Amino acid sequence: EVQLVESGGGLVQPGRSLKLSCAASGFTFSDYAMAWVRQAPKKGLEWVATIIYDGSSTYYRDSVKGRFTISRDNAKSTLYLQMDSLRSEDTATYYCARHPLGASFDYWGQGVMVTVSS
Amino acid sequence: DIQMTQSPASLSASLGETVTIECRASEDIYNGLAWYQQKPGKSPQLLIYNANSLHTGVPSRFSGSGSGTQYSLKINSLQSEDVASYFCQQYYDYPWTFGGGTKLELK
16 A cells, blocks of 8 residues: 655744655655645645656756655655745645656555745 | 636535536546546545546446546436545646546535
8 A cells, every 4th residue: 555654744833844755655656756745725736746766857847846855765765855945825735746757647646734924 | 738627616416416517627637537426525536537538437327528628427316325526637648637526516
């Protein structure tokens, strides 16, 4: 059974940093691209970033380029999202998702809440 | 970026009814379309991929159709557990984009 478990969320002040983690199990992590998708309170879904299976290529939405860094440790089957220079508009639930490139997000974690506020 | 427009934004239907949700892309996405279901307080779950293929474990009362820029999700014989928000998403081109969602409630 595919399982994705996020951690690392919380309350952070504007301009500060936070690092999210996603522990994967139930599949060969190193075979798949992975992604972060977020959802602001009472809003829709928004893709944030994707990293391919070996970490050699990454993709970001424009609003987080230069501030967020997606990475992975295939030995630990873990995905990360380093979020720097956080803004109030980054407040959202962040989901980790398996993202075979050229395909849909086929499995999702339970999500972790990030609140950016002073 | 490819814009995805869903309609309606909200929908109220009775048990046993058939429901259809529409999704329109701003350009041809060549069936690179998925539908997700998000129940209250839960994470999204994949229902349909490639516009009309059912994901593993999804009940057969869900179906997808469409081509080009116009796609739809149909739920036959609505059940109480289908109360949720539904989102379409295109993966034909980067950046990957979602529709605004449709909130389905019971009448």
